[in-house]
Amino acid sequence: MVPGGYEYQLELNGTETIPFGTAYNFTGLSAGNYTVTVRDSQGCEASVNVVLTDPLPINATIIPDTTLLSCFGDKSATITVSNVTGGQESNYTYTLNMTAPTVNASGPQTSPVFSGLGAGTYNVTVTDGYNCAFTTADVTIAEPEQIIASLVKATSQTCLTETTLTLSATGGTGIYEYSSDASFSSPDTFTTDVTFPVSPGTYSYYVRDANGCTSVVSNDIVIEELPELIVDLDITNATINCAGDATGVIVATAQGGLGNYIYTLQDAGGNDIPTATQDSPGVFTELLIGTYQVKVDSGDCLTTSSMISITEPDLPLNVEFTVTDVTCSGANNGLLEIIATGGTGIIKYAISPQLNQFFDSPIFENLASGNYQALAQDELGCYVLFDFEVNDPIPVSLTIVPNSIIPELCNGDNNGSFSIEISGGELPYNVALDDISGVYTTGTLTQTQFDFPNLSGGDHVVYVSDALGCESEWNITFPESVLINPILDIEYGCTNNLSTNTVTVSVDESNTDLSAFSYSLDGGAYQASNIFTNVPPGLDHYIDVSHTNGCVKRTEFFDISQYDPLxxxxxxxxxxxxxxxxxxxxxxxxxxxxxxxxxxxxxxxxxxxxxxxxxxxxxxxxxxxxxxxxEYIDVCIPNYFTPNNDGNLDEWGPGCTNQYKDLKFSIFDRYGRKIATLRVGETWDGRYNGAELPSGDYWYVVKLNDTKDDREFVGHFTLYR
Structure with a gap:
């Protein structure tokens, strides 16, 4: 067989640390004596020894070429890293880190020199080819404070002196030089500040320190030309409207100069008038006729206005008036006529309470009795104010004849009455009751008493007019009648399985004191309670309701039904x-x-x-x-049926199920095929899709689907043919 399927094992000092597996790259190892063994699919093995050693730690020195820059904002410092040892002993890279005032880092570089540095705190990270790293100590490169120049106005110019400016500076190093141009063509020096006079114009200055560090230009200051002091006069009201008054007004308004104006009123000879009334600076009031001028002082600036003459009208305003009293007490047909002479121009007239509303007509009509003020005023505002009175005649007076009030007891009886006595005004009198537009009764030339019968309860109004047509109305406090309006409420109940009843009588809700009522059933004795219990069964019962004022009202007739025990x-x-x-x-x-x-x-x-x-x-x-x-009869399920049309067991279905309205049952053959699904009351005839099924066993599932009986029946039955 061809070997293959290599596996690898790692041992440290003879002890297995990673067992055989397909991984062949071992990482994250510490120093030590390792053995790597490989075996193939045939079990053949080969080994090799590998010794891993710890290198010396990296060390280095960081040196800045300066720790203080010459000028604020310079970027001329250099940092050099030297004496680098340890690690891989070669292949070093260097990363510059700034830790203050902000935190950032440069990309790694092979050169140990970093130049073009500004103020801040730095260190350098040295990294070798093994990716081992060392960070040097921090070094701080400082910078002098920024030069800041400020230009302020020390004193303002007057009509006799120039403006002075003060230039000051902070920051930088040593004695300052300043110049109005950036090239410092002819500079002057100062230590902290310098003050000098200037004429009108715009000023700003450049400042540099002993190291030649130049600030930004100072702020601008604009010295305006001092405006000429002038005085304007408003003589709109420099006149006397009413002869003999001291109402002249002169308004002087100064411009230019140094401000803070002082106004003095003088006569035509230039003499100060110390008694002149000055309401506010430059506003002189309460002046008599004469010729005036106004002098204005503004610091060391001075000016005087032109002459002003104040005059007055020739004739004063005089007033006479005539008053006509009202004809009826309380009426408003009084009259005032005003006759005015003298004054200036068209005269207008006003009357209280709106004395600020003027009319062209001197006649005021439709006045009620009372005290008034009226005035006449000419075009210049001269006026005469006077008081006058419009008198009221003796009014009509009405009183109730003693013991004449007979109240209406029950609401709706209309049997109340009262009589009145009239005095004042002028006979004969005309009277009407409750309707100002109704029919009036006219008395005789001597009649002062009038009677009013057939009245309902509650207050009434008597309207009276005398022979002069003077009208008045009088509210007569008349006793309220009682609106009983009894209403029945019959409630039946049950005690010990026997019928009971409660009859309650309520009166009109307008009655608030129910203790004033008493109640009688079918003519019996009166009682305080409005509730009657267990009234005997019968027809045409009634209840009388009596009020303490004597009013009695009867309810409608009512019946009480008889009920047998339940x-x-x-x-x-x-x-x-x-x-x-x-x-x-x-x-x-x-x-x-x-x-x-x-x-x-x-x-x-x-x-x-x-x-x-x-x-x-x-x-x-x-x-x-x-x-x-x-006795509960459970569901009946037959175990066979014979569909042969002999009238006996010809169909199959569960019985005794009429109470299960949602019953469903399904029929399956022995292969699990569903033959039929039927509901309560339905039966199966042994057919499927119209064809007769053979004899044999069939299965059923019957579900009752009842909330009180949700049983399910599963079983089988036999079809016989």
Missing amino acids: ALVLEDGELNQIIAVATGGSGDYEYTLNGEPYGSESTFIIYESGDYTVTVTDRFGCVATATKYY
Whole structure:
């Protein structure tokens, strides 16, 4: 045979570490004396010794050419790795690692020199051909702080002085030089900051340190030309609207200069007016007629406005008025007429409560009685405000005639009445009840009392008008009548299997104090309870309901039915069937069988032999119970049949199964072929697809499919021909 199917074994110092197998590559081994053995499919073996030794660890020195860069952001440092020993002793590669301020690494290189380095903390990983690695100690290359130049405005210019700027710097090394151009054509020096004056323009400066490190240019500062100080005047209201008033207003608004304006009002001779009212800077109010000017100070800047003259009208506004009182108390037909003279232009008029709503007409109509204010105002806002009163005549007054109120006791009787006495106003009086648009009764020239009969309960309203047509209405507090409206509720019950009844009378829900009612059955004694129990059977009963105010109302007539005691008898029904026959009680029977509810169903199917208890309950809760023993007849399955049309056993099927409405059965021949599937009440005639099957044994599977009896029958029977 040709050898093949090699297997390999590894031993360390004579001890097997990896048994024979197809793997021939052994990795992850430590130093030691190994033996590798190979054998072929014929069992022939060959071995070889392999000695693995640990190399010396790699070691190296890292040297930077500088530890401090000259300028912030320089990348001029170099790191060199030297004195590399150990490992493979050759074939080294070098990887530069930065550990701060960020962490990153360069790709491996064969050169031990790394140049173009900026500030940071570094180390170098040295790797040999065996992939053994060594990482040097960290070295840190620092850099000076970044030079940052800042230019700020030290002082602002005024009308007499220039702006000064302050240039300051931080970072870098030593004394700073600064220049307005990047070439430093004519630099100046400073230690930390320098301040100097400038004229209007845009300024920024370059700064470098003793090492020649140059910062970015400082921020720009723009020095604007100082605007000329001017003053604008608003003399829209520099006038006196009403003669003799001090309402003149001058508004001065300054621009330019140094801001922080101080306004001073002066007369035509340039003299300050120290008593002038200045509501806010530059706003002078409460001025009399005269000639004025405004002086404005803004630091060391100064200006004065032109002259302004304030004048006033020639004639003051004067007012006279006439008031006409209302004709009826509570009416609104009063009148005010205003006569105004003097003032300026068209005069308008207003009346309280809306004195800010003006009208052209000086006449105000339809005023109710009361105290008012009115004013007349001209085009310049001069006004005269005055108070006036619109008087009310003696009003009509109404009182109830003592002891005249006769209440309506029962709601709907309409037998209440009351009388009234009227005074005030002017006779004769006209009166109407409850309908302002209804028929009024006019009294005689001296009549002051009016009677109102045939009233329903509850408050009424009397409407009165006198001879002047003055109208008033009066609410008459009239006793409420009682709305009893008795309603019957008859409930039947059952106690000790005997019918009981409860008759309850309820009154209208508008009645909240039910203790005011009492009740009488069929003319008997009154009682406080509205419930009558076990009223005798009979026809045309009634209940009278009486209120403490004397109102009595009778219910409709009602009948109480007689019910016989509830009884129950159990009878035999069809196969495995119980029939419950209930008599008496109130009907609407509900049945249970051995505690299981069946509703109104009184016929029951049994599934096993034993005592069965049926309970019947009528709608009033009466209960009757009966118990009887019943024998269960199980499913009958014939063991043969003879389909010869002699009228005896001509078909086959399970019997005694009428109670199993979902029964199914299948028939199979001896080869397991399904011959037929039939339901309850059906039978097999010994045919398959219309052909007669031969004599022999056949199998059946009968499934009852009943929730209370889910049995399955399997067996065989014989067909004889």
